[in-house]
Amino acid sequence: MNDVIIDPLGAPAPAPRTPATGPAPGPARVDVDLWQLRVDHLAEDELDPSELDAEERVRLAGPLRVADRLRYGVGHIALRRLLAPRLGVAPAEVVYRREPCPGCGAPHGRPAVEGPPGAPHFSLSHSGDVVLIGIAARTVGVDVEGFPKAATVREVTPALHPLERAEITAAGETPEAFARVWSRKEAYLKGLGIGMARSLDKDYLGEHDPSALPEGWDVRSVPTADGHAAAVAVAGPLGLVRTSWLPASFVTAGSAGTPA
Template identity: 80%
Template sequence: MIIDRLGDPTPEPRTPAVGTDTGRAGTAVDLWQLRVDHLAEGDLDLSELDAEERDRFAKPLRVADRLRYGIGHIALRRLLAPRLGVGPAEVAYRREPCPGCGAPHGRPAVDGPPGAPHFSLSHSGDVVLIGIAARPLGVDVETFPLATTVHEVTAALHPAERAEIADAGHAPEAFARIWCRKEAYLKGIGIGVARSLAKDYLGERDPSALPEGWAVRGVPTAGGHAAAVAVEGPMGRVRTSWLPASFVTAASAAGPV
């Protein structure tokens, strides 16, 4: 059941406290977010998913996980389709080589002509986040974790990140902001958390210490969540839009606003 309500406000953005990049030159990034809690499984139009995606959706996942997966993959197809000049069901994907071992299990990419857009997808809690740009990128959204998780995972991070989190009193929000920045970068380079979490600095205090050749910034999102985007090269304009729940239903048009 769709519960888009007339007059229901868009979730109020939460702007990261520090570390935002305001430069205008560089790669433009378009971000879209959807609220998972405004939809039920029966609302989704699964007809545009490919066989692999439908099989994944049919697996005995938790309802919330299945819902996030379905919403994210339907929305991604409908956002990519007009940029590729095809229907959502015709969007095809491939895996790029892993930067660690060279095997084809790296960053997901559009299986299309040269110049096809790069994309990244993340979902957690009540939010799905999708990013599209002309250069490789990664996005991540996370709910604020439990205090025990903060202490357990912080120990594995870069020393400067550990210091920033400690200075913030190990607050779940501070941890989540830094974790999202790290996850976005690791997804952007295509290796994920297989890379040591202590190797790269993705904190908020020292932009000069960020990985060479990449830009990262926090993304305003719904309360109780943190989000970030990383892009190869300098980052330009970042536009964030909230999509209505109806974007992923059978009645939705394929193109975004």
């Protein structure tokens, strides 16, 4: 399966799907649910932070810019409300932990939920006007990027993999071309759990040569809002990717939050 299902903005959020079963050659494909929200339709005082834990509330009250606080609040409230029904708990009862860093082994790697065996894997990203959340049965990384300034493209492109640089150059070094490559790279690095501690020129995550992608990983660009690029990466072959837009009311005070 190589399908991407796109639910229109404002459509009811679908319930968690039951993955298809049946024999298949090679490693089992993993389906991914992607959830997107627009933050430019919200104000801080509309959010409901009551379900956040102490660490999240400290971060939300910290010296962040208003836009950063809004993105952080929307992302973390939505994540709890999406994970809660899958774990059979209330959003405030979702507990997170950090997996070991693949580089040094310290507990500052990929975030995960404390839960029984088979608990869902997740990844969260926010940039510009969009929050993106991915949930899957296997290790997953997602990233969304607002198109950067031309100066950022010029400064960062030389640090990328040679084949990625070639793709961006062939596309005229446009912010969109850079964002598409960068979102794929960040999704992969977040899936690894090592982030920017890994050299940016070590791995190819471009779109032109799927055979050159890191062994054991599948990466796909996904549709998102205008002026942004987004991608998802999983350990193992990707199956069905479903991307759904959640309404702003999903994270507001007084909302039940649970997808229909």
